[in-house]
Amino acid sequence: MRLLLLVTIGGLVGLACLVVPPRAARVITVGAGLASLGLSVALIPGAVGQPLRLGFLRADALSVVFVLAAGFVYACAAVYATGYISTSAPAGYQRRFLFGLNIFGWALICAPLVDGLALLWVAIEVTTVVSALMVAVDRTKPAAEAAWKYLLIASAGLGIGLFATIIIYHAGTSVYGLSYDLTLSQMITAGPPLDPHATRLAFVLAVLGYGTKVGLAPVHTWLPDAHTEAPTPISAMLSGALLAVSFYAVLRYVQITQPSVGGTFVHIILIIFGLLSLLIAAFSLITQQDLKRLLAYSSIEHMGILCLGVGFGAPVAVAGVLLHVLVHAAAKGNAFFCAGIVMHKYGSKDIATIRGGLDKLPWTAPLLVVSMLALCAFPPFGMFRSEFMIVAGGLSRGPVPVVIVTVVLITIAFVGLIRVATTTMFVPARPGTPAAALDRAEPSRSMIIPILAGTAVLIVLGLHPPALLMNLLTQAVHEFAGGVG
Amino acid sequence: MQVVAPSAVNAVASTIAILVLLVEFGMLRAGLLRSQVRLYAVQSLIASLLAAFLGVVHQEFELFILAGLSIALKTVVVPLVVLRLVRQSGTAVTVSGSLKPAGAALIALCVAAFSFFAVGRSGLKVDGLSPTVLGSAVAIIAVAFVLMVVRSDVVSQAVGFFSLENGVSVASLVVAAGMPLILEVAFLFDLLVAVVVFGVLMRVHHDQHDTLSTARLTDLRG
Numbered sequence: 001m002r003l004l005l006l007v008t009i010g011g012l013v014g015l016a017c018l019v020v021p022p023r024a025a026r027v028i029t030v031g032a033g034l035a036s037l038g039l040s041v042a043l044i045p046g047a048v049g050q051p052l053r054l055g056f057l058r059a060d061a062l063s064v065v066f067v068l069a070a071g072f073v074y075a076c077a078a079v080y081a082t083g084y085i086s087t088s089a090p091a092g093y094q095r096r097f098l099f100g101l102n103i104f105g106w107a108l109i110c111a112p113l114v115d116g117l118a119l120l121w122v123a124i125e126v127t128t129v130v131s132a133l134m135v136a137v138d139r140t141k142p143a144a145e146a147a148w149k150y151l152l153i154a155s156a157g158l159g160i161g162l163f164a165t166i167i168i169y170h171a172g173t174s175v176y177g178l179s180y181d182l183t184l185s186q187m188i189t190a191g192p193p194l195d196p197h198a199t200r201l202a203f204v205l206a207v208l209g210y211g212t213k214v215g216l217a218p219v220h221t222w223l224p225d226a227h228t229e230a231p232t233p234i235s236a237m238l239s240g241a242l243l244a245v246s247f248y249a250v251l252r253y254v255q256i257t258q259p260s261v262g263g264t265f266v267h268i269i270l271i272i273f274g275l276l277s278l279l280i281a282a283f284s285l286i287t288q289q290d291l292k293r294l295l296a297y298s299s300i301e302h303m304g305i306l307c308l309g310v311g312f313g314a315p316v317a318v319a320g321v322l323l324h325v326l327v328h329a330a331a332k333g334n335a336f337f338c339a340g341i342v343m344h345k346y347g348s349k350d351i352a353t354i355r356g357g358l359d360k361l362p363w364t365a366p367l368l369v370v371s372m373l374a375l376c377a378f379p380p381f382g383m384f385r386s387e388f389m390i391v392a393g394g395l396s397r398g399p400v401p402v403v404i405v406t407v408v409l410i411t412i413a414f415v416g417l418i419r420v421a422t423t424t425m426f427v428p429a430r431p432g433t434p435a436a437a438l439d440r441a442e443p444s445r446s447m448i449i450p451i452l453a454g455t456a457v458l459i460v461l462g463l464h465p466p467a468l469l470m471n472l473l474t475q476a477v478h479e480f481a482g483g484v485g
Numbered sequence: 486m487q488v489v490a491p492s493a494v495n496a497v498a499s500t501i502a503i504l505v506l507l508v509e510f511g512m513l514r515a516g517l518l519r520s521q522v523r524l525y526a527v528q529s530l531i532a533s534l535l536a537a538f539l540g541v542v543h544q545e546f547e548l549f550i551l552a553g554l555s556i557a558l559k560t561v562v563v564p565l566v567v568l569r570l571v572r573q574s575g576t577a578v579t580v581s582g583s584l585k586p587a588g589a590a591l592i593a594l595c596v597a598a599f600s601f602f603a604v605g606r607s608g609l610k611v612d613g614l615s616p617t618v619l620g621s622a623v624a625i626i627a628v629a630f631v632l633m634v635v636r637s638d639v640v641s642q643a644v645g646f647f648s649l650e651n652g653v654s655v656a657s658l659v660v661a662a663g664m665p666l667i668l669e670v671a672f673l674f675d676l677l678v679a680v681v682v683f684g685v686l687m688r689v690h691h692d693q694h695d696t697l698s699t700a701r702l703t704d705l706r707g
Contacts, residue, residue, distance in 0.1 A: 179663030
């Protein structure tokens with residue numbers, strides 16, 4: 001019942017937003033976001049045991065981790081959007097925006113809950129088309145350009161993902177006969193009898209295809225543009241949830257193909273993609289001049305870290321990866337929300353013109369510094385814990401030179417992020433510049449609330465994660481490694 | 486490549502797959518946006534015939550339904566939507582590209598040859614069919630990528646993506662003929678949604694830039 005509610009509420013509220021007055025649409029959007037988050041949390045106790053099933057839906061521990069990330073970002077974006085969208089904007093625009101936001105959030109929640117690789121592909125394609133429309137919602141020239149590039153590159157990538165789905169179906173025919181449903185349980189339990197030629201091909205195609213949506217280098221080129229040009233709540237959802245949900249698809253392929261093709265092959269491919277993403281992102285972070293683009297490259301960095309964590313193969317690293325998905329959702333959501341307020345205040349995304357943030361934005365500026373520190377994996381935030389687990393896993397089982405390179409690249413990325421956080425927030429605005437003339441005030445209270453919530457989550461996950469959540473992660477790692485469920 | 490005894494099924498399937506590939510080359514060669522869209526319609530029709538043919542061979546009624554749906558969607562609805570947009574745009578209706586047709590065809594030939602070689606080496610086997618069929622399907626996908634890369638207008642790029650999907654459907658008919666109809670219909674429905682969104686964004690692009698060309702999309706560089 002909870003499952004059914006979870007996969008219907010966002011969609012229905014999205015449709016309702018098209019017909020009700022904008023004021024009511026805001027209220028029901030916030031309601032849908034918070035209800036989705038509540039229902040996602042309510043799935044945890046059930047998923048720690050056997051997978052929950054209902055028709056085409058299935059929730060095991062692994063999928064619930066991603067549903068939590070999607071639900072949290074959806075709820076935060078819904079609250080943030082009420083302050084972000086100007087009440088004086090045309091009613092049609094407000095309705096369109098809230099419709100898109102709800103449908104996007106709904107699709108993000110559905111993707112990890114569908115039972116089957118074909119349906120998973122369909123759900124991820126739906127997230128692509130909805131989010132591409134939302135990137136272009138402001139109808140500016142750069143937004144149209146970014147949306148077109150995103151749609152074309154991501155769709156082409158998903159074309160390869162579809163091919164992977166068909167090849168894995170072919171691999172399964174050696175076990176289940178010519179006609180069968182491509183359900184997750186069947187594919188996970190199939191194990192070694194799957195044709196290794198076909199599974200190897202399917203895995204590589206899936207990493208490349210879904211990897212395009214995860215933002216793995218060298219197929220990441222759509223990501224910085226789309227994240228930069230999208231409206232801020234959508235940027236946060238793209239970065240915090242969409243990338244993670246696409247990574248979920250990659251994880252499922254790892255889970256299914258690993259018993260048949262062996263761990264080494266899978267790990268090498270993931271380490272190559274992970275290192276390349278981390279390398280490109282770390283050096284791009286140092287040279288960025290645009291606040292949102294900086295955060296977009298940071299997303300590529302963190303997706304690289306996720307790939308490396310799975311590539312290291314140690315259970316503690318995989319647990320770290322799943323925790324990282326959750327903390328990245330909170331930290332990156334926060335960072336984008338803060339960046340949105342800064343842009344609103346200064347009327348610019350250019351790092352060179354944003355100065356004296358601490359003087360002008362009493363709440364946002366400290367929160368931006370905190371989220372940047374969290375993204376750099378500073379203690380006491382959750383990302384310190386997750387990256388520590390990934391590196392510890394790498395040192396225990398992965399190739400040590402790769403772990404050393406990873407740590408060096410993460411440090412380079414840290415320099416890029418912290419440089420921007422300090423210059424924009426701590427360096428006072430020079431007298432006579434437009435930044436100096438701004439008054440000291442926050443644009444909207446409802447835009448601050450989700451950032452405070454995100455910060456609380458980051459601290460709790462860093463200092464003392466709830467036992468129930470850790471049980472969920474342990475169960476997910478167990479399912480992932482053992483191929484049961 | 487392994488040798489498979491010639492059979493009527495194999496021969497017909499190979500011929501259809503090669504025909505689809507040839508039409509893909511034709512799209513690379515086409516000079517007018519309109520003729521490119523029409524070639525896409527022809528390609529979809531041929532690919533749907535493969536579904537109908539396999540329906541006869543395997544005596545699967547589901548494959549006939551799939552063929553019918555795919556003809557309705559891919560040879561009628563999608564081309565009509567795209568042609569309408571081309572007509573309304575009123576701007577340049579000739580395709581623009583960074584390469585001359587001969588150069589593009591040469592690259593596409595190399596890519597197609599590589600696809601056949603790669604499928605041969607991959608060790609994938611399909612009972613009763615020669616590797617030519619699967620090789621053609623992969624070559625269609627690869628040449629569709631070439632089409633998307635060398636063309637610089639939104640219509641050609643979108644049509645390139647749609648034809649990529651044709652390549653994947655040929656592959657699915659060959660290696661996953663027993664896939665339940667519901668999944669195939671889900672894929673088709675998804676394509677329909679993608680077509681609508683491609684249409685909307687093509688229109689947004691045209692409104693913003695007053696052209697269908699992507700040559701001026703150079704502000705954002707990753």
